[in-house]
Amino acid sequence: MTDSPERARLLGLTTDLILREGVVDMSLSAIARGIGSNNRMVLYYFGSKQDLLDEASRAAFDRFPRLRDMFTRLAADGPLEDRLLEVWEDLSAPENHAFLRLFFQQFGTVMRDQDGWSAFTDRIAHEWIDATAEVLRREGFDALGARTAAMQLVGLWRGLQFLTLTGVDPEELRAANRATVQAVLTRR
Template sequence: MSAPPSRERHRLLALVADHILQRGVNDLSLSSLARAVGSNNRMLLYYFGSKEELLDEASLVALERFPGIDHLMGELDDDGPPGPLLERAWLRIADRRNRPFLRLFFELFSLHTWHPDRNAGYFRRIATQWPEGVARLLVREGYDETTAQECAVAIVALWRGLQISLLAGADPEDLRAAHRRSLASILGLQTIS
């Protein structure tokens, strides 16, 4: 159980978010994290309960710094056909300014696969938010619920794969072309305009 919100708690959380965006979380101990943010283990545990809770919350704070990603699903509620809206979503995800968050996301995901109890809340949210947002768009456009859900899972999986390629150094324009072709195939369209 963590302490109630306070100015100091918010300050520490912001500093931890800065730290993990710059350096990642691999081999990060509570002690090294405390030193990096000018605190101590006891205070971090008081405010956050555990290192895992602290990193879970700091990851969400980090996400808020990348509005192109944080508000992505809300933008799918805009009017318009799904193809262009999903294309715009991919361009937001792939924006160079979002790379620090993408690196952190995949690092946390990798650690989560080895230790499912770590950052479990964060990944429960991630696993449902994007597919639900995409499915909502597709249902609004006339897809039945089952097809919308299946297509949404495929689209989010496409995005994840393209994000890995992006971080590995693939040409963004090649990835954009692959996205358009794959998206058209998933949605059963001839092209994405």
């Protein structure tokens, strides 16, 4: 379905809905009711509940400037260590917690029922790792070393995001990030 004003409107309303209420046990009917539409129109514009929720979660991500732009800042000039540390500051910023909660809810939903979620799982398995590995390659890591280090960093950041939402002291999380970043950089 091509973009249309109605599709954009429904996407925006769905994005608002999932940021407000989450995605856990969100049925197609509940989404349609929540956005003032019906199942038929939602399916017409988005194809499936999974496609709608995946697209809405990407739209939600774009509403959080520190998240949306963090890999642009990582790829900018300046000391690599400082840029890697700043990624964590971007991820853990309190204004991003609504998106982090949504991400982990969606991840839990996908792990419970993986059918139809391949776009989401492909994106979370590759997007951040690829972006981080590219920066590391430009900064002197060989291809394999960059990929391995990127997986370690993204795995760390995902785990620290989870701990952020559970209330672990931000200074402890910052220290864990710094120690891992420094260890990774010694392998360059």
